[in-house]
Structures are given as C-alpha cells and as structure tokens.
Amino acid sequence: MFEVKAVDKGSAAERAGILAGDIIVSVNGEALLDYVDYISFCAHKNFKARVLRNRKALTLHSRKDEHEDIGLVFTRPLLGKKSVCSNRCVFCFVDQLPRGMRKSLYVKDEDWRYSLIMGNYVTMSTISKAEISRLMRRKASPLYISVHTVDERQRRIMLGNQSALPIRPLLRRLARRGICFHTQAVICPGFNDGKRLFDTYRFLRGLYPSALSLAVVPVGLTGHREGLCSLLPVTPQMARETIKEVEKWQQECLNGIGTRFVFAADEYYIRAGLDLPSAEHYEGFSQIENGVGLMAQFLDEAKEAFLSCTGKGAHASIVTGEDAYPYIKTLADKAVNECGARLHVYAAKNDTFSGGVSVSGLLGGHDILRAVSGKALGEKLLISASALRADNVFLDGMTLGALSAALGVPVLPVADGYAFVQSLCEEKQKE
Numbered sequence: 473m474f475e476v477k478a479v480d481k482g483s484a485a486e487r488a489g490i491l492a493g494d495i496i497v498s499v500n501g502e503a504l505l506d507y508v509d510y511i512s513f514c515a516h517k518n519f520k521a522r523v524l525r526n527r528k529a530l531t532l533h534s535r536k537d538e539h540e541d542i543g544l545v546f547t548r549p550l551l552g553k554k555s556v557c558s559n560r561c562v563f564c565f566v567d568q569l570p571r572g573m574r575k576s577l578y579v580k581d582e583d584w585r586y587s588l589i590m591g592n593y594v595t596m597s598t599i600s601k602a603e604i605s606r607l608m609r610r611k612a613s614p615l616y617i618s619v620h621t622v623d624e625r626q627r628r629i630m631l632g633n634q635s636a637l638p639i640r641p642l643l644r645r646l647a648r649r650g651i652c653f654h655t656q657a658v659i660c661p662g663f664n665d666g667k668r669l670f671d672t673y674r675f676l677r678g679l680y681p682s683a684l685s686l687a688v689v690p691v692g693l694t695g696h697r698e699g700l701c702s703l704l705p706v707t708p709q710m711a712r713e714t715i716k717e718v719e720k721w722q723q724e725c726l727n728g729i730g731t732r733f734v735f736a737a738d739e740y741y742i743r744a745g746l747d748l749p750s751a752e753h754y755e756g757f758s759q760i761e762n763g764v765g766l767m768a769q770f771l772d773e774a775k776e777a778f779l780s781c782t783g784k785g786a787h788a789s790i791v792t793g794e795d796a797y798p799y800i801k802t803l804a805d806k807a808v809n810e811c812g813a814r815l816h817v818y819a820a821k822n823d824t825f826s827g828g829v830s831v832s833g834l835l836g837g838h839d840i841l842r843a844v845s846g847k848a849l850g851e852k853l854l855i856s857a858s859a860l861r862a863d864n865v866f867l868d869g870m871t872l873g874a875l876s877a878a879l880g881v882p883v884l885p886v887a888d889g890y891a892f893v894q895s896l897c898e899e900k901q902k903e
C-alpha cells in the first residue's frame with residue numbers, strides 16, 4: 473500500500489477526490505504493488521480507487537482519457553528494491569569483478585520489472601507463478617530474456633541452478649499471451665555453441681513475432697576468475713565460424729519472416745577480424761545496449777556529422793579500448809583530412825579487469841591515465857562516455873575530475889558519433 477504525498481492539479485486523482493495522506497489500497501480492483509501496476513492502471517479509461525482515509529475505507533472514482541496519468545505522487549518510490557538473482561552462472565561477470573569496486577556493482581539483479589523499464593536482461597529462472605501471471609496481465613512487453621540455450625539440462629548447468637524453471641514452456645506461454653521479448657545467448661565455447669546454438673536459434677525463430685530478436689554474444693572473461701569454473705574464450709576462428717552461421721540464418725530469416733532476427737555482437741566481428749556490417753544491417757538497433765551494432769551506429773552518426781564540418785579542426789587526443797582502436801583511428805584520420813584536426817589516438821589496455829576485456833566501456837580511469845600519461849594530448853582528451861557511471865565516476869572509482877586534474881587537460885566524455893565529430897571539428901553555422 474502506498475501513501476499519497478501529493479495530487480496533480482486537474483488530474484484524474486484530483487477529480488476523484490483523492491487527498492494527500494490517503495493510503496491507496498487498490499486501483500480498479502487490483503492491489504497497487506509498484507510502478508508497473510501504476511503505469512498499467514494509467515492506461516485505463518476508468519479510475520476507481522479503494523483508499524484509507526483516517527482509517528476509514530472509501531471508494532473514489534473518476535473518468536479519464538486512455539493513457540492519461542492518474543496524477544498521484546507517493547511518499548516512497550514505486551519501484552523499491554530490485555529482486556536479486558539466485559543463480560550461479562558459470563560466466564557471471566559479477567563473479568569476475570576485481571575486489572574493491574563500488575558495492576552496487578556486486579549486486580546481481582534479476583527483476584523482470586527492470587527488464588521492462590530499463591532493458592536489463594533476466595533469466596526468468598526463479599520467477600514465481602504470481603509474478604508470471606502479473607506480468608502477463610500487465611502485458612509487459614518487450615522483456616529482455618537471457619535464454620543462453622534451450623537445452624534445459626545444459627541451461628541449468630550454465631545458470632548453476634538445478635531448480636531453474638524450464639525456459640521453453642515459459643517462452644511458449646509468454647508468446648501465447650502476446651508478450652514480446654528480445655533474447656540473448658552468451659556463448660561459452662563447449663557449453664552452448666555449435667548444434668546447441670542452432671537449436672536455440674531455431675526454437676526462438678519459431679516464436680517470432682513474440683520473440684523479436686536473438687543476440688549472440690561472446691562470453692566476457694576477466695583476469696579475476698580464481699575459484700570459478702574453467703571457461704574457454706571465443707577464439708578468432710570460432711568467431712568466424714559463428715558469424716558464418718549467423719549470416720546464413722539471417723538470410724533464411726529475411727526470406728522467411730522479413731527480418732534478420734539473429735545478430736552477432738560487435739565483439740564477434742572484431743575478434744574475427746571481419747568488417748562490421750553497415751548500420752542498416754541492425755534494423756533499428758534493438759540490441760544496441762548488448763553491444764550489437766554499437767560501432768556501426770557510432771560510425772554512421774560520425775559520417776553524418778562530418779557533412780556539416782567547416783574544415784576547422786581541433787588539436788586533441790582520443791583514448792579508446794583496444795577493440796575500438798582501429799575504427800576510431802580511421803575516423804580520426806578522416807577528421808584530420810576533412811577538418812584539419814591535429815589528433816593523437818591511443819588504445820588503453822584494461823588492467824582494471826585484465827583477462828580478455830578490451831571494450832572502451834569497461835576502461836577504468838587508471839587505465840586511461842596509464843595509457844596517456846606523458847603523451848601529447850592537445851587541448852582536450854576524448855573518452856567514451858560509456859566508461860562512466862551516472863555520477864561521472866569510472867568503474868575503478870576514479871572521478872572524471874580527478875582524471876582531468878592528473879592529466880592537466882579537460883577530459884570530454886563522448887556519447888555518440890555526432891558528439892565525437894562536434895568535439896573535433898567546428899560546425900557550419902546554421903542559416
């Protein structure tokens with residue numbers, strides 16, 4: 473039950489007569505458990521609330537437009553704490569974090585509500601019957617579901633959870649109820665690749681259009697795996713074979729259902745030493761948060777931004793992860809040629825995570841500092857904004873301000889290809 477802190481002027485709640493201090497017991501005959509319920513209730517034309525006022529139960533109602541906000545502000549957050557996961561996945565990145573990082577990074581969340589709202593991946597391996605039924609009633613779509621493999625026995629092994637709910641019946645049931653979901657398979661060689669990956673693709677494709685896409689992502693291995701299950705990395709040869717298969721399935725899907733449906737993460741192409749597909753290949757970038765099409769989108773944005781450059785470039789430096797270096801170097805060369813920029817491009821080795829981690833988004837502030845200390849930096853240093861948390865702190869705890877102070881130049885986080893080019897080349901004035 474939630475206590476009302478304030479009621480928006482002119483809202484459905486005000487028209488119904490709800491007051492600050494009222495306790496909302498139920499809306500339209502159902503308990504209000506969280507933000508997902510609240511948004512779902514906002515979708516209805518009727519607003520009928522059961523409230524407690526000075527210990528007296530009242531029923532208040534009003535008419536509203538479909539999707540009009542009810543207009544209630546509560547005394548506590550509607551989402552509350554995330555549910556945490558009880559799996560012990562063999563590849564879990566949280567288990568591979570170095571010690572001493574900020575506490576929140578060690579939290580293993582598994583909450584379908586955050587999957588719906590933020591696009592976080594969930595395994596649905598321990599979801600209760602009541603929550604399945606609630607998410608179906610709330611038409612929670614799209615969800616982001618970590619399938620990994622549809623071989624149930626193998627999935628339980630990968631999740632380190634012998635009581636994980638079977639995934640096939642759950643996905644079929646969601647599909648029958650019209651719930652849509654994006655899916656992923658984190659590939660651990662020997663566990664869920666080869667024939668098992670084919671079976672996973674085939675099963676999920678069979679659930680299209682409820683299953684919207686499948687991202688094939690290579691396992692990320694850090695240098696902090698002491699005491700954990702031994703895992704093989706995805707080698708360049710494996711990456712080439714996987715891409716070959718994925719591209720074959722994409723063609724099949726394009727012919728059969730009009731979408732590529734299955735996509736390999738950027739890391740596969742980088743590891744395989746193959747050219748990245750163009751931006752169009754990713755059909756709207758629905759799995760971009762999963763590193764699928766990230767680089768293609770960045771390059772595409774930069775290409776567009778170059779069109780409005782004046783030809784006057786900055787003297788600056790850029791630091792990237794080892795993966796992105798060749799692409800960023802090519803872009804920087806273009807900025808040198810087209811805008812006359814003077815640029816220094818550096819690749820930073822990831823000593824924070826070590827192992828095979830080479831993406832820009834997981835660089836620590838100290839990695840960047842080590843990579844560029846004593847080197848030519850020009851007037852500013854560009855870094856990937858994805859390496860920073862919301863409060864401008866790197867994963868290793870260094871702040872953006874501290875990095876800037878240590879280097880003696882402004883450090884600019886760059887979120888996309890437009891910002892990248894705009895930071896390096898002066899823009900034409902708009903008429």
Ligand code: SF4
Nearest residue numbers: 557559560561564580
């Ligand atoms: S579901 Fe697996 S990978 Fe995700 S947090 Fe839990 S243990 Fe880690």
